[in-house]
Amino acid sequence: MSAPPRHGSSLGWLAVPALLLFGGFGVVPLVGVLVLSFTSWDGLGDIHFAGFESWRAVLADPGLPHALWVTFLVMAVSWLVQTPASILLGVFLAGKQRYRAVLSVVYFVPLLLSSAAIAITYKALLDPNFGLGAGLGLEFLAQDWLGEPALAFSVVIFVVSWQFIPFHSLIYQGGARQIPRSMYEAAELDGAGRIRKFFSITLPQLKYTIVTSSTLMVVGSLTFFDLIFVLTAGGPGDATRVLALDMYKRGFQANLMGPASVIAIILVLFGLALALVLRRAAGGTGSDSRMEGA
Amino acid sequence: MARTPGRERPNWVAGVTSLVWLAIVVIPIYWIVITSFKTQNNYYATNPLAPPTEPSLDAYRLVVESDFPLYFLNSLIVTLGAVIPAVAVSFMAAYAIVRSGRTRFLRSANWLFLTGLAVPHQATVIPVYLIIIRLNLYDSLLGLILPSIAFAIPLSVLILTNFIRDVPKELFESMRMDGATEWGTLWRLAFPLTRPAVVTVTIYNALTIWNGFMLPLILTQSPDKRTLPLALWSFQGQYSINVPAVLASVVLTTLPILVLYVVGRRQLLSGLTAGFGK
Numbered sequence: 001m002s003a004p005p006r007h008g009s010s011l012g013w014l015a016v017p018a019l020l021l022f023g024g025f026g027v028v029p030l031v032g033v034l035v036l037s038f039t040s041w042d043g044l045g046d047i048h049f050a051g052f053e054s055w056r057a058v059l060a061d062p063g064l065p066h067a068l069w070v071t072f073l074v075m076a077v078s079w080l081v082q083t084p085a086s087i088l089l090g091v092f093l094a095g096k097q098r099y100r101a102v103l104s105v106v107y108f109v110p111l112l113l114s115s116a117a118i119a120i121t122y123k124a125l126l127d128p129n130f131g132l133g134a135g136l137g138l139e140f141l142a143q144d145w146l147g148e149p150a151l152a153f154s155v156v157i158f159v160v161s162w163q164f165i166p167f168h169s170l171i172y173q174g175g176a177r178q179i180p181r182s183m184y185e186a187a188e189l190d191g192a193g194r195i196r197k198f199f200s201i202t203l204p205q206l207k208y209t210i211v212t213s214s215t216l217m218v219v220g221s222l223t224f225f226d227l228i229f230v231l232t233a234g235g236p237g238d239a240t241r242v243l244a245l246d247m248y249k250r251g252f253q254a255n256l257m258g259p260a261s262v263i264a265i266i267l268v269l270f271g272l273a274l275a276l277v278l279r280r281a282a283g284g285t286g287s288d289s290r291m292e293g294a
Numbered sequence: 295m296a297r298t299p300g301r302e303r304p305n306w307v308a309g310v311t312s313l314v315w316l317a318i319v320v321i322p323i324y325w326i327v328i329t330s331f332k333t334q335n336n337y338y339a340t341n342p343l344a345p346p347t348e349p350s351l352d353a354y355r356l357v358v359e360s361d362f363p364l365y366f367l368n369s370l371i372v373t374l375g376a377v378i379p380a381v382a383v384s385f386m387a388a389y390a391i392v393r394s395g396r397t398r399f400l401r402s403a404n405w406l407f408l409t410g411l412a413v414p415h416q417a418t419v420i421p422v423y424l425i426i427i428r429l430n431l432y433d434s435l436l437g438l439i440l441p442s443i444a445f446a447i448p449l450s451v452l453i454l455t456n457f458i459r460d461v462p463k464e465l466f467e468s469m470r471m472d473g474a475t476e477w478g479t480l481w482r483l484a485f486p487l488t489r490p491a492v493v494t495v496t497i498y499n500a501l502t503i504w505n506g507f508m509l510p511l512i513l514t515q516s517p518d519k520r521t522l523p524l525a526l527w528s529f530q531g532q533y534s535i536n537v538p539a540v541l542a543s544v545v546l547t548t549l550p551i552l553v554l555y556v557v558g559r560r561q562l563l564s565g566l567t568a569g570f571g572k
Contacts, residue, residue: 014389027410033420043423089312106316117544120527
């Protein structure tokens with residue numbers, strides 16, 4: 001680095017450490033999981049080539065459509081619950097009033113706890129005899145929350161929302177702050193009410209924020225492993241056995257790394273497909289310019 | 295409610311939503327804290343939502359006298375050992391991408407990092423497990439640190455790139471005129487000017503790694519290599535009847551992150567809103 005380059009053309013070396021680390025533990029494993037899906041391995045011994053054996057086994061397993069369905073349901077329902085709530089809270093918090101700043105500090109706290117801690121807390125809090133139901137004296141809160149498939153599913157959705165709405169409302173808060181005030185002033189001159197302003201200015205202006213938040217939410221929902229593992233372990237039965245959990249159980253509990261790798265690939269394809277669909281839904285341009293950082 | 299120009303009536307829908315949400319957030323946290331100060335008998339005898347009749351530190355004593363301090367130290371080593379290198383290498387990469395991102399090499403690097411964002415990390419844990427075994431790092435803290443760094447890089451590069459781009463070009467120019475090297479410009483100009491972003495990325499990564507569960511679950515085996523979230527999970531099995539002790543360990547686990555949050559809150563919140571809200 002004697003003479004400073006004119007356009008910094010030889011700065012590539014600065015990216016090398018990051019590339020090596022991300023390559024070694026991010027990209028290589030991604031290729032590796034594809035290779036492993038054509039092998040049989042118990043996680044300890046030797047790895048043998050096994051052709052399409054694992055693929056055939058997994059694709060014929062009725063557990064797969066079930067896990068896909070549960071994963072999809074968790075994703076769709078948690079998106080439906082989180083998005084409107086996050087938009088409302090985010091827009092509300094974007095206001096300049098002091099008390100809103102104080103509220104946003106409190107709102108953010110769930111994000112500080114680990115999924116394991118949150119799951120453990122809710123398990124105890126939802127105990128029919130010593131939990132919230134007994135505390136408030138409300139009969140309907142004192143149920144066997146984690147013992148009934150439908151109830152356990154709703155608990156997962158609720159806890160996921162509790163954990164992640166803070167983060168997404170923060171994103172919407174940032175988005176809402178960037179909407180020019182003049183747009184609202186113009187609408188007010190035309191006599192538009194609050195609801196009208198929300199639907200004709202705020203929501204359309206938040207379009208790209210919605211795409212960003214939804215992408216993170218939807219891709220993130222594929223990785224609710226820790227929370228579900230500790231909260232329900234996929235149960236009762238396999239009512240909350242999402243793909244990530246299915247992968248773990250096949251690989252690290254049943255010692256079938258081949259089939260587990262097949263599930264992992266399905267998980268990756270699921271994630272990439274969703275990210276693409278969402279980007280297309282946004283009309284492409286917004287996220288492209290975002291990617292270029294324009 | 296203070297009147298702001300253009301807003302005549304208070305917004306009831308938003309106001310009610312925000313209060314309901316406040317209750318939903320606060321009640322479980324309140325419950326964790328009060329319960330952790332109850333004795334085991336007190337827990338079964340009192341109303342779950344009432345404060346302890348005789349506050350006690352029994353639960354905390356039990357936790358601190360267990361192997362908890364060791365797990366705490368493990369978490370600290372893994373978090374610091376991963377976050378500092380992750381932020382440093384991400385900053386260097388982000389700087390290169392902003393300063394000479396038109397070269398094919400850096401364009402592909404940027405593309406790789408951005409694509410990495412869409413890949414769920416958990417899908418790659420099986421090969422990561424294999425690599426760590428082959429490197430003889432299974433059941434070691436270094437074996438947790440390396441993949442944690444890798445997983446942190448894509449998002450860190452994205453956020454840092456967004457911020458370094460906002461540094462006025464003229465400043466880089468004048469550093470160059472003064473004969474500074476790119477390496478010097480990186481640390482003496484770009485780094486201090488993007489401090490809020492660096493703080494954001496540091497806290498965010500620290501939070502993620504401190505709370506990480508799957509890597510320790512898969513890559514370690516011995517109890518003395520446990521990090522806190524994994525320890526919480528096994529505490530729960532061990533003391534399944536002693537809820538106050540479990541919750542005391544939840545409190546102790548969250549405390550360092552809470553301190554970090556209180557210290558860096560302003561920068562973290564504004565950094566995250568700016569990093570994602572574009």
